[in-house]
Amino acid sequence: MTIVSNPRQNHLLDALLASEYDRLSPDLHLVTLPLGQVLYESGEQLHYVYFPTTAIISMLYVMEDGASAEIAIVGNEGVLGISIFMGGDTTPSRAVVQSAGFGYRLKATLIKSEFNRAGPVQRLLLRYTQALITQMAQTAVCNRHHTVEQQLCRWLLLSLDRLASNELSMTQELIANMLGVRREGVTEAAKKLQEAGLIKYSRGKITVIDRPELEVLCCECYGVVKQEFDRLLPSLHGIAK
Amino acid sequence: MTIVSNPRQNHLLDALLASEYDRLSPDLHLVTLPLGQVLYESGEQLHYVYFPTTAIISMLYVMEDGASAEIAIVGNEGVLGISIFMGGDTTPSRAVVQSAGFGYRLKATLIKSEFNRAGPVQRLLLRYTQALITQMAQTAVCNRHHTVEQQLCRWLLLSLDRLASNELSMTQELIANMLGVRREGVTEAAKKLQEAGLIKYSRGKITVIDRPELEVLCCECYGVVKQEFDRLLPSLHGIAK
DNA sequence: TTGTGTCTGTACGGCGCCGTACATTAATAC
DNA sequence: GTATTAATGTACGGCGCCGTACAGACACAA
Numbered sequence A, B: 001m002t003i004v005s006n007p008r009q010n011h012l013l014d015a016l017l018a019s020e021y022d023r024l025s026p027d028l029h030l031v032t033l034p035l036g037q038v039l040y041e042s043g044e045q046l047h048y049v050y051f052p053t054t055a056i057i058s059m060l061y062v063m064e065d066g067a068s069a070e071i072a073i074v075g076n077e078g079v080l081g082i083s084i085f086m087g088g089d090t091t092p093s094r095a096v097v098q099s100a101g102f103g104y105r106l107k108a109t110l111i112k113s114e115f116n117r118a119g120p121v122q123r124l125l126l127r128y129t130q131a132l133i134t135q136m137a138q139t140a141v142c143n144r145h146h147t148v149e150q151q152l153c154r155w156l157l158l159s160l161d162r163l164a165s166n167e168l169s170m171t172q173e174l175i176a177n178m179l180g181v182r183r184e185g186v187t188e189a190a191k192k193l194q195e196a197g198l199i200k201y202s203r204g205k206i207t208v209i210d211r212p213e214l215e216v217l218c219c220e221c222y223g224v225v226k227q228e229f230d231r232l233l234p235s236l237h238g239i240a241k
Numbered sequence C: 001t002t003g004t005g006t007c008t009g010t011a012c013g014g015c016g017c018c019g020t021a022c023a024t025t026a027a028t029a030c
Numbered sequence D: 001g002t003a004t005t006a007a008t009g010t011a012c013g014g015c016g017c018c019g020t021a022c023a024g025a026c027a028c029a030a
Helices: A018-027 A082-086 A108-115 A120-145 A148-161 A172-179 A183-195 A211-217 A220-232 B018-027 B082-086 B108-115 B120-145 B148-161 B172-179 B183-195 B211-217 B220-232
Strands: A029-033 A038-040 A048-052 A056-062 A068-074 A094-099 A101-107 A167-169 A199-202 A205-208 B029-033 B038-040 B048-052 B056-062 B068-074 B094-099 B101-107 B167-169 B199-202 B205-208
Touching: A018 A101, A018 A108, A029 A048, A048 A056, A048 A082, A048 A108, A056 A172, A056 B120, A068 A120, A068 A148, A068 A172, A068 B120, A082 A108, A082 A120, A082 B120, A101 A108, A108 A120, A120 A148, A120 A220, A120 B056, A120 B068, A120 B082, A120 B120, A148 A167, A148 A172, A148 A183, A148 A205, A148 A211, A148 A220, A172 A183, A183 A199, B018 B101, B018 B108, B029 B048, B048 B056, B048 B082, B048 B108, B056 B172, B068 B120, B068 B148, B068 B172, B082 B108, B082 B120, B101 B108, B108 B120, B120 B148, B120 B220, B148 B167, B148 B172, B148 B183, B148 B205, B148 B211, B148 B220, B172 B183, B183 B199
Parallel strands: none
Antiparallel strands: A029 A101, A038 A094, A048 A101, A056 A068, A056 A094, A167 A205, A199 A205, B029 B101, B038 B094, B048 B101, B056 B068, B056 B094, B167 B205, B199 B205
């Protein structure tokens, strides 16, 4: 079998100059990320950053009573574990693999020393962090004002942007956990979308058929986040190599 | 009249070493921040960072239909305008003075070059940024799961922590805008708290009487944020000078 | 004192989501 | 093919907040 994964599939790594990439690449280790794997537990010391290539990671906060809510998602556009270079070494949230796939991990000490060179890598990571902040802020807004249906659209679009295909492996139960709502609420919203011909789903597989229409039905939150990622990280579109 | 404000009243500035403080202080300019003043408009280029001393600033997102939601608040524990050193230069949110008072502002170019020295100031600002991220994340969680009453408690406590007194000048209408709920919802919640003897209010003045009990009634979100600020910025308690 | 505007209190129908319970259908194992 | 489990569908009462409307109450100015 040939190599199915390559660090450059991650947009941040792909945006690095050759000199920096070559410095880091020997220490980037491929990891398989199965659905449901917990990469960080709340409050735990972080030992690695993860650069997803085909996997998607969900950052979520789990409350004392077990209820949860997603804070942000990280896919091939970014990196998981910003607290390491931000200086906190840990966060009160959990990180779980939301969509199985691959990623590359790098030891905390190594990303820290790279960050501390205060060069292009630092600038890139900080810009990404700001984009992530926008995503979190917009999640707060969306949770306050929008319906489950709108939030489902946002969630599907955000996930889709981080995948190669238009199909996601995801039960409604898991989506409900991410959004912090009842599973039945997701069922109803998904049914509506299916009846409208925007998606098709069955037992843990969701296929997006009409993406443009999904964007129409979605609240503005998706667009705000997307625009901000595009603005802050234009390299995601191959401008810088 | 004597000087009523001093940059060291801001905890971040206070945590600086003398050498760094002396470098910055000539460029720190005192500004009065009246209630309601808009410091940043959504999407606008930022020209200054603000270090509040007695004022409190609210970061909020205003939607297309005019509805709003608070993302985070910044008081004497922090700094407004992180996008400047994070590299984005702007954010999709608005910054409004939520509680009148004073602050010091510093030109964007100056904070940037200070940040780019990649020394203790950078580390401090990044740790603060991580604390701010926690606040935003927890706002998302709180919006999803908690009642208006609980959120009001959280909001009061967060504001109180950033003020010298136990009295805030704030109409219920404004609080409602921050929380992104109806004014009537705030009225009802506030009435309950008053009847329970935790607060007293009248026409834009709110006095907190029983703070411990307020913490009991509050959801866990306040505690999580508070703990994270204390953990990341212990200098706020005078450990580092 | 009287007016005027601001702030707070109260009420009512409606909607969205919750909690709960259980039925149905598809995949998997034996 | 049959049993078992996982995933999805449906139903129903209840609660919290919304949108709207309007009534008091207080502050300040004329």
